[in-house]
Amino acid sequence: MLHDPNQKGTLGEISVIKNLCAKGYDVFQAVSNSSRVDLIVLCDGVPIRIQVKSTYSKNGVVTAYTRKTCLNPEYNYTYSEEDFDVLAVYVIDRDLVGYLPSHEILTNKSMVKLRLEETKNGQKKGIRYIADYVSFEKALKGHTQNLQSGQAES
Numbered sequence: 039m040l041h042d043p044n045q046k047g048t049l050g051e052i053s054v055i056k057n058l059c060a061k062g063y064d065v066f067q068a069v070s071n072s073s074r075v076d077l078i079v080l081c082d083g084v085p086i087r088i089q090v091k092s093t094y095s096k097n098g099v100v101t102a103y104t105r106k107t108c109l110n111p112e113y114n115y116t117y118s119e120e121d122f123d124v125l126a127v128y129v130i131d132r133d134l135v136g137y138l139p140s141h142e143i144l145t146n147k148s149m150v151k152l153r154l155e156e157t158k159n160g161q162k163k164g165i166r167y168i169a170d171y172v173s174f175e176k177a178l179k180g181h182t183q184n185l186q187s188g189q190a191e192s
Contacts, residue, residue, distance in 0.1 A: 050092030050128035051076055057135045074121040081178060089122040094131050098155045100168055102127045104144055119144050124177045136168040137177035
């Protein structure tokens with residue numbers, strides 16, 4: 039298990055890059071560690087900003103925090119919808135990537151929880167499964183529709 043946040047972040051970025059390149063996308067990586075965007079992907083010439091969070095699952099659940107945490111607390115930051123378009127969650131112990139649209143997860147939330155498997159009590163309401171978020175294209179739907187209608191800023 040990796041404990042160094044920089045190693046976890048690097049592993050997540052590499053995994054997301056590999057996943058997106060295998061799907062035929064052009065992917066660009068931030069050089070600076072202080073950027074609020076880790077990757078940029080071109081979709082039909084439109085840049086899509088991606089923030090990557092790397093985590094381990096625990097008891098069938100993945101938790102991704104919607105804040106940037108650094109070893110130096112001076113650089114900690116809570117993200118907003120203006121910072122990125124898609125949150126890519128890399129589950130290290132499952133080698134799995136999920137893509138969530140920023141507008142769906144950043145509204146008054148400090149974290150997002152995704153289940154890897156069914157709940158033991160059979161609960162369905164309010165449960166998010168990572169299997170529903172493995173499609174990058176699905177995460178883009180709301181964003182690209184806003185771009186096509188002229189509602190989003192570039």
